[in-house]
Amino acid sequence: MSPSTCFDFNAYLQVIGVSPSQLIHGANPDSLKLIYSNHVRTLPFSSLPIVCGHPVDPDLDVAGIADRMLVKRWGGVCFEHVALLGAALQWLGFDVTYLGGEVWHDGWTAPNSHASILISFRDENRFYCDVGFPLRPLEPLQLSSGKEQLQPDGRCFQLESDPGDSNCWCLQQLEQGDFELRHRFWLQPRDLANFSGPARDLADPSSRFMRGWLLAICRAEGSLVTLATGLWAGSETPEDKAKYVCRKEVMGGASIGNGCGIVQPTQHIKHTTLLARGSSSLRSLVEREFLIKTKQLLACKDFGTEEGKEEDGDGAAN
DSSP states (O other): OOOOOOOOOOHHHHHHTEEEOGTTOSHHHHHHHHHHHHHHHSOOOOOOOHHOOOOOOOOHHHHHHIIIISSSOOOOOHHHHHHHHHHHHHHHOOOOEEEEEBBSSBBBHHHHHHHHEEEOOOTEEEEEETTSSEEEEEEESEEOOOOEEEOTTOOOOEEEETTTTEEEEEEEETHHHHHHHEEEEEEEEOGGGGGHHHHHHTTTTTTTGGOOOOEEOOOOOEEEEEEEEEEGGTTTOOOEEEEEEEEEEEEESSSOOOSSOOOEEEEEEEEEEEEEEOOOOHHHHHHHHOOEEEEEEETTTOOOOOOOOOEEEEEEOO
């Protein structure tokens, strides 16, 4: 059974705010852009359910993932986002290829520890959909090596093919004038079953996913917001606090890229706020900003009923 056969496409469209009438032209680049962009604005990256005792189903059953993300509204990690978006795009008739990759955390993570999607069109144009990465682009990226791809929210990404391995590509993001490595992926097709082991490993006690949690979503007005605890928040964040960060890119200056002249340096605007773990203000932020329903996630100690004290960090233009 293909993922799309057990998938309620109309329910998915309703949640992400897309009308079927907007897709009358079927599987074309405009429809891809519309679905992907609405997905990342309404369905957050979320590792929260894992630490609340709800591990990712290693079978990556699309019906179960749809229940977690569309009904329970828990968000999801890369494997869940890729399975859900892939099923939606297959339903609409897109040529969907699942890709395996590795994330850079002062060293590469395990093989197939990151999942993404490649969409191919008959005119040989291909688009990379990194829907499950916390710092995900707001729009699909054209698979073109060295092309600087400016996003509507001011961020800029670049894909680079490996000169020694034509199947290996790296994703880079412009940060304060320099492209920073995010992760790498391979063009060899993967099945969702290839991600079963990595998905199961997320709930292992030694996993970074069990040492705090991370939420991320793209705002419609252009900011990328994250909320993190534990390892994800960084060593400078007190253990009893959750770190909320709102990032915005502002364009200005002359092109610094590969000579195509379409990208200018960005000013990285970041505002950081610390909230008390276990406070109702933290729970309210999770529900309001990240659109997550916490009712069934109260096993997480971070959602208490007593009002905690907020501490506002310094807003900084970096």
